[in-house]
Every structure is written in C-alpha cells, then in structure tokens.
Amino acid sequence: MKKLLFSLMFAGISAVNFNAQSKTWDFSDTSKFTAGAISADVTIDGLSFVTGGSNLTIATNSLATFEDGYAPTQRLQFGGNSYGGSTNPAVGTTSMPTRRYTQFAVAGNAVIKLWARGGGSGRSILISDATGKVLSSTTFAGNGTSDIAVVSYTYVGPAGNLIVSTGSGDNSLYKIEYTDNSTLAIKDVKPEIKANAFSVGNKVYIKDLASKNTTVNVYSANGILVKSFRASADTDFEINVKGVYFINLISEAGEKSVKVLLR
CATH class of the missing domain: 2.60.40.3080 (Immunoglobulin-like)
Structure with missing residues (x-):
C-alpha cells in the first residue's frame, strides 16, 4: 500500500x-448566528441565505423542545413564503423558490435532518435540489406539539446544492444537519x-x-x-x-x- x-x-x-463527514448549522450557536434581521443575501459557515420580500430573522422567541431532547435558544424565522402565491409545491414538481430560503452544497449521497416548526395547519417545509425540484415536503398538522417536526431525508444523487424553503406560511428552522454518505x-x-x-x-x-x-x-x-x-x-x-x-x-x-x- x-x-x-x-x-x-x-x-x-x-x-x-x-470520508463521510457531518456538518451542522445550529441557529442557537451565537458565535455564528447573531439575533436580528438578515436583510441581504449572505453565506455563513457554508450555509447561504437568500432574502427577498420580508427579512429572514434569527429570533429568540417561539422556542420548542423536540422529541430528541434538543432545546434551542434561537431559530431561523423565514418571515413569509418562499414561493409566489403562498403555495406548497408537491414532491416531484419543480418550482424554484424566489425568496426567503437557505441552501448548501452536498458532495453526493447524503442524509439531511431538519428541526422545524410550522406554527399552523397546512404549512410545510421543503427540501429541493438546485433546479427547484421538490425532494421532500413535510406538512405541519396544527399548533402545539403537532407543529414541531424532526425531518429526515436521504438524498441519493450527484454533488450539488440542496435548498431548504418554506411553503405556505411563515415557518421556522432551528437546526440543519448534513451527513455525507458518498x-x-x-x-x-x-x-x-x-x-x-x-x-x-x-x-x-x-x-x-x-x-x-x-x-x-x-x-x-x-x-x-x-x-x-x-x-x-x-x-x-x-x-x-x-x-x-x-x-x-x-x-x-x-x-x-x-x-x-x-x-
């Protein structure tokens, strides 16, 4: 050898x-994410924020404790829908978000986990590829514990960017975890x-x-x-x-x- x-x-x-690597963006990490509005496009630690319409915001209210024990102190508030017409694009359809979304690069096959909250019935959080094709959509049932979800999606495909966006409603992300399976x-x-x-x-x-x-x-x-x-x-x-x-x-x-x- x-x-x-x-x-x-x-x-x-x-x-x-x-070799397989893991990357986590925890919005409670104040060394990287400062509370307040994100009013312009910016990339922080490899995670890109695309703005438009109302601001994205790192907020300290409306916190939650998730089923795995994760208890955040900050969240990413989308501040509105990622798509025109306040739509929830279905899995398999292609609809590129035009505002208020995040994206990051993957090296190939990967597992993506999102700690998210909807805040209302019919709201959704989506994972799409760089063309806007929806790969995963999680719809929240309502208020209380039913609006909290740990989303896990296994991506099988080439290297490229993945997009996390919000469907109908003003949803929140608390943490994103990317594990490379390539x-x-x-x-x-x-x-x-x-x-x-x-x-x-x-x-x-x-x-x-x-x-x-x-x-x-x-x-x-x-x-x-x-x-x-x-x-x-x-x-x-x-x-x-x-x-x-x-x-x-x-x-x-x-x-x-x-x-x-x-x-």
Missing part, C-alpha cells in the same frame, strides 16, 4: 480520499463499478469504464455543474481553473463519485 501511494505521488497524480475515495472501487478517475496537473483521466455508455458529470467544490458528457471508452479532458472538483460517473453498472485536485 505504501509503495502504491508513493508511486501515485511520484507520478504527480492527485488522489484525495474523502464514497469519494479513488481506492474504493467496487467490483461492479470499474470506472475510475484521477488527475494530473489540470487534466482529468477517466479509466476502466464498466459500460460503453457512461455519463461523466463534473462539479465544482460549491456544487456547480461545469462539464457533462457521455463516454464510451477511456478518455481525458482539461479544466483550466485550479481547485477541487467532484467527478460523478454513472452507468447501468452503478455510480461512483471521485474527488480530484486540479493544479
């Missing part, structure tokens, strides 16, 4: 292991997924394709799709902007994501 790693380093190949290590090649990727300098090499019809998606570190194509044989391509990228390989044999560093 040491000899293999030395050989890769000697050849100038960037092979970066990326396998992003070049050495972790499963027998049924033979495709591989590595980088040398500013060039990415795709090798050992398990299928003659493999989709190659290239995402930047912040989840933006920068290149997409189909490959039927080993190939290579250049990216002239330095940085970390995620190479997502998809075929009927399975899916594999690889993190590479381009120099």
Whole structure:
C-alpha cells in the first residue's frame, strides 16, 4: 500500500480520499448566528441565505423542545413564503423558490435532518435540489406539539446544492444537519463499478469504464455543474481553473463519485 501511494505521488497524480463527514448549522450557536434581521443575501459557515420580500430573522422567541431532547435558544424565522402565491409545491414538481430560503452544497449521497416548526395547519417545509425540484415536503398538522417536526431525508444523487424553503406560511428552522454518505475515495472501487478517475496537473483521466455508455458529470467544490458528457471508452479532458472538483460517473453498472485536485 505504501509503495502504491508513493508511486501515485511520484507520478504527480492527485488522489484525495474523502470520508463521510457531518456538518451542522445550529441557529442557537451565537458565535455564528447573531439575533436580528438578515436583510441581504449572505453565506455563513457554508450555509447561504437568500432574502427577498420580508427579512429572514434569527429570533429568540417561539422556542420548542423536540422529541430528541434538543432545546434551542434561537431559530431561523423565514418571515413569509418562499414561493409566489403562498403555495406548497408537491414532491416531484419543480418550482424554484424566489425568496426567503437557505441552501448548501452536498458532495453526493447524503442524509439531511431538519428541526422545524410550522406554527399552523397546512404549512410545510421543503427540501429541493438546485433546479427547484421538490425532494421532500413535510406538512405541519396544527399548533402545539403537532407543529414541531424532526425531518429526515436521504438524498441519493450527484454533488450539488440542496435548498431548504418554506411553503405556505411563515415557518421556522432551528437546526440543519448534513451527513455525507458518498464514497469519494479513488481506492474504493467496487467490483461492479470499474470506472475510475484521477488527475494530473489540470487534466482529468477517466479509466476502466464498466459500460460503453457512461455519463461523466463534473462539479465544482460549491456544487456547480461545469462539464457533462457521455463516454464510451477511456478518455481525458482539461479544466483550466485550479481547485477541487467532484467527478460523478454513472452507468447501468452503478455510480461512483471521485474527488480530484486540479493544479
């Protein structure tokens, strides 16, 4: 193993292991989230806030104790609906929020948990992909304990941004937890997924394709799709902007994501 790693380093190949990670945004963390209005678009610790209409607000009232014992001291108040017409888009539909939402990047397969509150019957909290396609929708039943929920959603897909928005009503978030379930290590090649990727300098090499019809998606570190194509044989391509990228390989044999560093 040491000899293999030395050989890769000697050849100038960037092979970066990326193990499962967890990221939590707790709005009670006063070192990051200061009570008061969020009146302009801002990113705090990797979590982006998109404003519009009335302000988003870090509020200290209307607190709750959740079933897992979590007792927050602050909350994110959306301040209104994320969609025109005060709608609750259904799961599977595509409706991009236009105001008052949060988003963050995921590296691939992930588990998302939300500690949320509706404050009224028929209100909903939604998780969508970067195109606005609704992946998860939780509708609150009413006031009291029925308006409090711990939402858990398992995301299966490529690297990109996920959006958390509010449907009808002025809902609240208390905490967001993101756990990365991706396998992003070049050495972790499963027998049924033979495709591989590595980088040398500013060039990415795709090798050992398990299928003659493999989709190659290239995402930047912040989840933006920068290149997409189909490959039927080993190939290579250049990216002239330095940085970390995620190479997502998809075929009927399975899916594999690889993190590479381009120099």
